[in-house]
Amino acid sequence: MALTTAPDPTRRGPGSARTHADRRGPGRLRHSEGLAGYVFLSPWLIGLMGVTAIPMLLSLYLSFTNYDILTPFSEVEWVGLANYERMFTADPSYWHAVRVTVTFAVIAVPLKLAAALGVALLLNRAWRGVGLFRGLFYLPSLLGGSVALAIVWVNMFNRDGAFNSLLSLFGITGKPWVNDPDWALETLMVLAIWQFGAPMVIFLAGLKQVPTELYEAASVDGAGRFRQFRNVTLPMLSPVIFFNLVLETINGFQGFTAAFVLSNGTGGPVDSTLMYTLNLYITGFTELNMGYASAMAWVFLLAIAVITAIFFSTGRFWVHYSDGEDR
């Protein structure tokens, strides 16, 4: 969703001029074709309107009200920017959640991508059984944001969990990882990084696209493994890296399930896992401040749009497309 919200300065102007031109063209035929198009489109369109567009606009409206989910719409009070003001000036737990989420995304996303790329490079060779390994590494991301996985994680990383038993074999006394406010978020990061399968598969596909001639040419020029990686693989892979980076960043910011399960829906211990979306959920459903939660959601959407836009604008400098012109 956020991908399409990226600013698009080049298209807008000419686009509208163009539709203008279409109208003046062979209008009638176009019109009936258009109608048929809309008819075929209608199931999707109705879905988009019913479950996405209208609720979104409603939530925008509600973000300016004191809607508490129990009061009928007809009685909600317009409060102007009060929700936004409260968020930015009077709600320490809001800023705490922002910090937690940014910390999480800034650390977990690069590490996850690095792990994905590293394993993809290893699995890009043609050795026997590689298919099995690809499958095994992909498995954790299939389980995705599942509740079951988060529960397993909690049990593995509490004081008497499997991880500490493993450490004790080496004479190390572990910590109550998930129940320690200094470590709970880090445990979540490890879970996120471990689920690197999806970007790994995409990296693998990208690696397959790199023409082998380039490596041959590079080795003729005397480039070693590392040089080849730096000067051939990375540039050729940059569109894929870019794609993964954008997607995973958005995913990272939206992390919810694991934090919810790990903290039993509280964001604890001591708010250490209070991710943005979890805070939003608690605000809306536990504390019944749906108007305020809607405001949070819109700020969140804008923030992700801005971050994505920044990625796109910096992408110019490091993303190379193999079809010649760098767009």
Add this chain to the structure above:
Amino acid sequence: MHPATPPTTDAPVGRAHRTPLPRRHLLRGLLAVTVAAPLMFGAAACGDDGGAADPNAPVKLSIFWWGGDARAKLTEDALALYTKKHPNVTFETTWQANQGYFDKLATLTAGGNPPDLFQIDDNYLAEYAARNTTLDLTSYQESGKLDTSKFPKSLWQYGVVDGKLAGLAAGENTQGLVYNKTLLTKHNLPEPTTGMSWEQHIAWAEQVTATTKVPGTQDPSADYKALWVWLRQQGKDLYKGKELGFTAEDVTKWFELWKGARDRKATPTADVIHEGNSSDVTKQLVVTGKSATSWVWANQMPDLKKNTKDELGVIAYPGDPSAQWARASMYWSVFKGSKNKDVAIDVINFLNNDLEAVKLLGTDRGLPSNLDLRRVVSDDTTDPAMKQSIAVEAELTQKFGESPQVPIKGHSKVKSELIKAAENAQYGRATPAEAAAQFVEACKSAIA
């Protein structure tokens, strides 16, 4: 999602082909929906008073509660009994675990589709009542359609919010300190008793830790019900009207009391305390073996018992037991806009005052509210854990004090802020005074 076509700095291809929607019309249409929908819900919610004159007209009553399979079976049996006596009334039952129950109830209500009759607890009763979602039962109580004559007065009064009877107690319980009897017997340690002071309780717990290596008591500083009882013993309360009934100094004392206990090793370490704070009754420390005592509700005894082989005992919280009260374990409330109010009231009355129904339901939702029927049920019960909790409740009932007011709007936030502040102190990230100040500050904005 395909890597072969990575997104470019250009916009997605589709956009260029899209005919621009007539934006103004679209927005106007959306606005119309935004405005019309609430009107429709609003209208549906108030256009029903005159009708339903025929008492034998078929009625389908929707009813929603939280709980497990056992509760579902008992409740459905009791409702089937009602249908047998009133063949025109059938039920649409929905139930689920406590986790997520209130999210769903709120969503149903917001969608204009709330159940006619629903289960609610004192964490949310005031929230719903203050928003005019629950029917005021007072007139039905006065006319006798809802018979509370056999209820302890303090029990039905604990459902009164702002002068309106917002829900009727579905059962009674009270705060209970549950301890591991087997462990104490094995080590020849004395059992704690009702009426011990807090200081004595902590000293006892310290001794348990030293002897058994199992921490003597779960540190309840994050537990609002323990704080509440303690405050009442100091002549304070959790809430006074729409205000807090305590100050930062009170909470500082409370946090310091437990800091002392932790320092003396009467309690587990912070991370284990957190486990107890954040998990449901099946993982309470007294049944997971991580502490010899847990601070729970007395009606949770059978649930606790199911999760341990050890024998458990239950007493009142430390200090003067008159700070405790006959608490409604949960309530039945009627949705204000229900089309079947009279039937819903009659069903609540039936579930509470019909001998057969009450016998069927047993003590699953707490002790029966009707005292006459409670006696019958308690004579009938064979489950030892339940017998024990009835006996304790019966003993304590005579010592109970007045009910406090039902927690006010914002209570759920107050509860979570207490956990946060107490854990800050437990993990040593704040002094008791700092944590208390932070808590009171957060509470003020939560209930504002």
